[in-house]
Amino acid sequence: MPPTSRTVRCRARLRRPAEPADATWSFLVLPAAASAGLPTRGLVTVQGTLAGHGFTATLQPDGQGSHWLKVDAALRDAAGVADGDRVALVFAPLAEEPDPEMPDDVVAALAAHPAAAAQWPTLTPAQRRDWIHWITSGKKAETRVKRLATACDMLAAGKRRACCFDRSGIYSNAMSAPKAAD
Template sequence: MEKENSRAEFDARLLRPRDLGGDNEWAFVVLPKEASATLPRRGRITVSGTLNGHQFTVLLEPDGKKSHWLRIDKPLLAASGASVGDTAHFEIFAGDEPEPDVPDDLANALEAAPEARAMWDATTTIARVDWIHWIVSAKQAKTRTKRIHDACDMLASGKKRVCCFDTSGFYSKAFSAPQAEE
């Protein structure tokens, strides 16, 4: 169900990331703070909307500055008729959060730990999004492995929410929007 006041409309310039990360072509926008403030949370959140009238559903990422950024892939760029450097028109709204895709390594660990799996199934979708975000935000493989192990331990002990994780990146400065190409 759509939350009241979760709809925003804005214009933003499409930016090219400095590092494409091996992907062929994509763009991004940082949401204006006023648009981000209409959303129910500062962490990862799925939104639906339009880009120049073309519909999309995407996962917004926190920018570490109490706002969000939106990745625009090549097919969405093409469908919307927008190009990097253009100012595009956006409408976004947050509705029910879809069930997140569970990474294989986490899914395997949960299957091997029945108590953790039971608590995982008893959490909310948003809590599962936060657990996954905490795990996949690890910068090193050994940290990711440790977080999966810790997640299973915490879940098995009855914790439904990941402890001490700033999903917005504001306090920890763990998350940011990509750097724009100059």
């Protein structure tokens, strides 16, 4: 899917997360002005370059009205950048959100609930991504299990969106960028 015509250019510092201590990935928080150029304060998939190296990724809300990007070791190494570097980013939101990856427990739960499974393909990719994000964002395993059961019940009842889900994290304090190790 090609990006939209909304190209964003900025620079941001690549950081190492404080937790987990053995993380192999890095992250950066977009400057507020760069994030303001995106169509939503919630999750948004973009295509662009990091230090001149191409990538496609989903930016996550930081709960402060901006977004953050998880940079895996392969992208960081291919771009020739290291934690602490200020890196150039050029990106644009994709014209259409791609289908999200389905976690195994979501696949199994839908298979066990035919009415919920029948509703799932009628959802847009962004709606499916929001459901998955809501289900998987619980910090405790029992929260995830409870949300999965609730999601199946809501989907079976014809609901298209996760109830009361703050996509930006601003109002619920449910989302944030990782804390930096430095």
